[in-house]
Amino acid sequence: MQHDLTLLTSLTVTAGRDKSGTEEAEDVVFRPGEISALLGPTGSGKSRFLSDIESMANGDTPTGRKLLLNGVEPDSDERFSLQGTLVAQLSQNMNFVLDMRVGDFIFTHAESRGVSDAREAALRVMEEANRLAGEPFHPENHLAQLSGGQSRALMIADTALLSWSPVILIDEIENAGVDKRRALELLVKSDKIIVIATHDPVLALSADRRLVFQNGGVKGSFQRTGREEELLGELLEMELKFSRVREALRSGVAPVLEPVHPG
Amino acid sequence: MRLITVAGPPSCGKTSLIIKTCTHLMAGGLSCAVVKFDCLQSQDDVAYTAANIPVSVVLSGGLCPDHYFATNLEEAFAWASGAQCCIIETAGLCNRCSPHIKGLMAVCVIDNLMGIEAPKKIGPMLQMADLIAVTKGDLVSQAEREVYRHRIRQMNRRAVIRQVNGLTGQGCRDLAAIMAEAPSVESVTDMKLRFSMPAAICSYCLSERRIGAKYQKGNVKKASFGKTVCNTI
Ligand SMILES: Nc1nc2c(ncn2[C@@H]2O[C@H](COP(=O)(O)OP(=O)(O)OP(=O)(O)O)[C@@H](O)[C@H]2O)c(=O)[nH]1
Ligand SMILES: [Mg+2]
Ligand SMILES: [Zn+2]
Numbered sequence: 001m002q003h004d005l006t007l008l009t010s011l012t013v014t015a016g017r018d019k020s021g022t023e024e025a026e027d028v029v030f031r032p033g034e035i036s037a038l039l040g041p042t043g044s045g046k047s048r049f050l051s052d053i054e055s056m057a058n059g060d061t062p063t064g065r066k067l068l069l070n071g072v073e074p075d076s077d078e079r080f081s082l083q084g085t086l087v088a089q090l091s092q093n094m095n096f097v098l099d100m101r102v103g104d105f106i107f108t109h110a111e112s113r114g115v116s117d118a119r120e121a122a123l124r125v126m127e128e129a130n131r132l133a134g135e136p137f138h139p140e141n142h143l144a145q146l147s148g149g150q151s152r153a154l155m156i157a158d159t160a161l162l163s164w165s166p167v168i169l170i171d172e173i174e175n176a177g178v179d180k181r182r183a184l185e186l187l188v189k190s191d192k193i194i195v196i197a198t199h200d201p202v203l204a205l206s207a208d209r210r211l212v213f214q215n216g217g218v219k220g221s222f223q224r225t226g227r228e229e230e231l232l233g234e235l236l237e238m239e240l241k242f243s244r245v246r247e248a249l250r251s252g253v254a255p256v257l258e259p260v261h262p263g
Numbered sequence: 264m265r266l267i268t269v270a271g272p273p274s275c276g277k278t279s280l281i282i283k284t285c286t287h288l289m290a291g292g293l294s295c296a297v298v299k300f301d302c303l304q305s306q307d308d309v310a311y312t313a314a315n316i317p318v319s320v321v322l323s324g325g326l327c328p329d330h331y332f333a334t335n336l337e338e339a340f341a342w343a344s345g346a347q348c349c350i351i352e353t354a355g356l357c358n359r360c361s362p363h364i365k366g367l368m369a370v371c372v373i374d375n376l377m378g379i380e381a382p383k384k385i386g387p388m389l390q391m392a393d394l395i396a397v398t399k400g401d402l403v404s405q406a407e408r409e410v411y412r413h414r415i416r417q418m419n420r421r422a423v424i425r426q427v428n429g430l431t432g433q434g435c436r437d438l439a440a441i442m443a444e445a446p447s448v449e450s451v452t453d454m455k456l457r458f459s460m461p462a463a464i465c466s467y468c469l470s471e472r473r474i475g476a477k478y479q480k481g482n483v484k485k486a487s488f489g490k491t492v493c494n495t496i
Pocket of ligand 1: 271272273274275276277278279280307353398399400401402427428429430
């Protein structure tokens, strides 16, 4: 039986053990359209957690966690057909290595996914990527010629619209060249489960929930509060100001000194 | 003993992946040994030894390492027979030979950087594999990984395909679980290659270096180039 992932309503990582064998407090449930941030220093257990999801842990990893789809353990056929395709990854180290035109490549990707109108799908990806990227680019550009920001924007738009995987794992989105907020909106709209491993406070606060790691296990889970949402607004404004000043300085204009936001 | 062939183009990540996978196998109580077949030189023994995996590197010199593998498999088997799991690493140089054997687990390793046509070009080493491990996904976009996987699937309908990171070992636990289930055999005598290796018994196989039809003996095949090019200027 092929598990139909368009019907995935929840993904659960059951409570396991940390490095000293202490039981985690509770299961972690992920739902489509939700963003979760994983926080904690290097070595605190974020990677083990992510690899438990990716390998569809079955009590067979050092943490003893299990992965449930829609609340039940996948049977061996499902495990077999899903393994290796559950998680799409977006990372800062990734580049386009192919020497192909952007339009042709996105079309090829859409085609490989069996999308009914691959040309239309490719156009949508281009459109969204251009909304995310600071500087516009065209289907005739070669992948290798894109700037860092344009590449990242294209990867995000493509993953949101064309990737089959129900879970998207992001390790940071850099500040330069991509509209982070729009990027997250686009990913959320795609009805995927979004997991961000980050040290960036803006990304962390953009998440609906934060999981904090320590000694190889989940130590706490925090739902974003109303006050934190306000804080996020403030930080975003600061980032905006930062990038306006950067832009002004870059184009030789004196930066405007706006009054500080009242309140 | 479980005997597993791991084949793939040079530098695609075979050794990195085998070391990480063997670490899981050994932690699970299975003893491992590795034989590396290569042509001219190999540093792989240093890496395996550092990971406490018994290793024997043998060099084929002027011969194709896959032919050399077939010629020496019984001996390699005897060398490793104290282990529960023997992995054969070969760098398939010509993309035409394939070391895979009927009745044994066959693994093909390719990396994401080889270009979108690579799965087509690689031939029986990939087409006849039971398990295809794709490395270096950390360096390319999700889109490229997905298109690449699709191309691999077109060339091999039944193999298990896995993304593996040779540097971090991501995905190797899963490979280890699959390899632990590899068939065990008492002997390799009378086993059969899945695909015949190319016949290459011509004078150049025997170290001829001079160019010219008069030096060419044995299994010689002449190509057809079409109509002779005219001087059009
Ligand atoms: N970025 C990245 N590098 C990798 C990965 N896997 C292997 N490498 C690197 O690729 C290079 C070659 O890896 P090896 O494992 O020696 O490759 P091999 O296939 O055994 O090479 P030969 O035996 O010489 O044919 C090394 O520098 C590895 O560190 C991976 O998943 N990602
Ligand atoms: Mg090697
Ligand atoms: Zn050969």
